[in-house]
Amino acid sequence: xxxxxxxxxxxKKLVETLQKKGIMNKEVLLAIxxxxxxxxxxxxxxxxAYADKAFPIAADQTxxxxxxxxxxxxxLDVKKGGKVLEIGTGSGYQTAVLxxxxxxxxxxxxxxxxxxxxxxxxPKIGYRAKQLIFGDGYIGYKSEAPYDGIVVTAGAPFVxxxxxxxxxxxxxxxxxxxxxSQIMTVFTRTSETEFEKETFGEFKFVPLLEDxx
Ligand code: SAH
Numbered sequence: 001x002x003x004x005x006x007x008x009x010x011x012k013k014l015v016e017t018l019q020k021k022g023i024m025n026k027e028v029l030l031a032i033x034x035x036x037x038x039x040x041x042x043x044x045x046x047x048x049a050y051a052d053k054a055f056p057i058a059a060d061q062t063x064x065x066x067x068x069x070x071x072x073x074x075x076l077d078v079k080k081g082g083k084v085l086e087i088g089t090g091s092g093y094q095t096a097v098l099x100x101x102x103x104x105x106x107x108x109x110x111x112x113x114x115x116x117x118x119x120x121x122x123p124k125i126g127y128r129a130k131q132l133i134f135g136d137g138y139i140g141y142k143s144e145a146p147y148d149g150i151v152v153t154a155g156a157p158f159v160x161x162x163x164x165x166x167x168x169x170x171x172x173x174x175x176x177x178x179x180x181s182q183i184m185t186v187f188t189r190t191s192e193t194e195f196e197k198e199t200f201g202e203f204k205f206v207p208l209l210e211d212x213x
Pocket of ligand 1 (some may be wrong): 094207210
């Protein structure tokens with residue numbers, strides 16, 4: 001598993017592209033400049049690893065566009081040392097970005113094949129999540145709640161209530177909501193009982209699947 005100067009050069013270009021597309025958070029850009037995205041992809045796609053594109057990973061899933069990962073991380077807005085929950089571990093790329101930011105990461109994946117693959121892979125390249133969980137993201141992960149932020153990396157047909165309930169006051173849930181395409185939505189918990197909602201444009205994700213699918 002190699003990371004060469006060529007890869008590093010391509011990442012520098014990718015970071016410039018993301019800046020042009022409006023990503024401003026320096027720490028997020030730095031994280032992307034460090035993470036060898038090509039290692040998260042199947043070998044047949046490695047040549048494209050640093051284009052701002054989504055690609056297939058195992059089990060019919062995709063690694064999100066770098067822009068999408070950057071945008072969601074920026075919107076999550078959690079300070080170093082904070083505890084975050086990710087729904088949809090997938091390739092582990094978003095997980096790695098969160099870890100580069102110095103966050104304590106819990107991440108849930110419902111596809112066993114991907115879960116097992118990523119659980120082996122991430123530590124191999126030096127990324128240690130607090131916990132990778134095989135389970136259903138719709139119910140969140142109560143035993144470690146509340147969180148300083150929750151990010152959903154699949155398209156949710158509706159907003160799962162347990163995720164709102166697992167936020168600390170002041171924390172944000174970043175969730176793409178919709179069926180065929182999704183609106184990036186941020187819920188900020190402003191008190192025990194109140195949430196503020198903001199939207200940030202249209203995106204396309206694979207669906208957040210319910211258990212029976
Ligand atoms: N964060 C990932 C994105 C993967 S795509 C990355 O950076 O590569 C979305 C992921 O959500 C897929 O791996 C899919 O299997 C997973 N997923 C879909 N429905 C889910 C659910 N109900 N609970 C947990 N994970 C789910």
